[in-house]
Amino acid sequence: MSEHVGHNHGETEVPDDFWESFYAERDQIWSGKPNAMLVREASDLQPGSALELGCGEGADAIWLAAQGWQVTGIDVSGLALERAAKHAEDAGVAEKIQWLKRDLSSWEPATQYDLVSAQFLHSPVELPRNTILAAAARAVAPGGALLVVGHESFPSWSKHPEPHEPLPTAAELAVELGLNAPDWSLETVDSVVRDITGPEGQTGTLTDSVLLARRAG
Known part of the structure; x- marks a missing residue:
């Protein structure tokens, strides 16, 4: 989902509505570069x-x-997916990606994959992170890998509310x-x-947890 270290929104907001508004704030939210740990x-x-x-x-x-x-890329925001499809066209890889609009909180995988990736799956609105990641693990094919990268904490200046679930280390998440x-x-x-710069300079x-687990073949 990416990193949210400076937003403070109502916890009762519907995820679909929140993310559509989030992406509508600017023409491009993220850098366009892949996450370094991926x-x-x-x-x-x-x-x-x-x-x-x-x-x-x-x-x-x-x-x-x-x-x-x-x-296959999944997101709850139709606006984000429209941008993603355009970027994929520009990069010449559109035929290699399927985009799906889904609410991950109620998502259950219909098939299995050689790699399942969840990068910074954190949200200022309620998100059952471990429930989603457990479903992600079920989506890993035999011999395939699950890669989860997340925050272990938020920076001191963040307006991010206390998370609904703890921010575990990679070792703790593996057990969970x-x-x-x-x-x-x-x-x-x-x-x-890693070193980071806040919105006011x-x-x-920031410490990130990196977990790569492989299912037995």
Whole structure:
């Protein structure tokens, strides 16, 4: 879904309405560049079928398609998906990506994929993150991988409300999702500290959790 470290909205807002308004604020919200941890973790994976959850304006899905993946991108915002489709056309990978409008809070996978990616699946409105990530794990095909990158905390200047669920480390998330079971192997369990700049020029650091788990073949 991407990073939300400076927004404070009513918690009762309907996700569909919130995200449509969010993307309508500007013609482009995100940088258009793929998330760095996706690039780090997926560059050496053998391309196959991929599912990108909360794909937003499509940068991660487009990067995966350019690496040879056949990608399905899911997001609740129709406006974001329109932009994603346009960006995919511009990048010459439109035929490798299917875009689906879905509310992830009630989503259940209908098929399985060689890679399921969830990058910064956080929301200022209610989002059952672990329920969604458990469904994401069910969407991983035998021999496939689940990649989850998220915040372990928000910066001090953030107006982000307290999350509805804790922000776990990668190791904690693996346990919560049952990925420490014999039919999974944990290939990356990492915390990555990076420098960030706030909306008013503040500088600080942010810690991200990076979990790459592989289902037994």
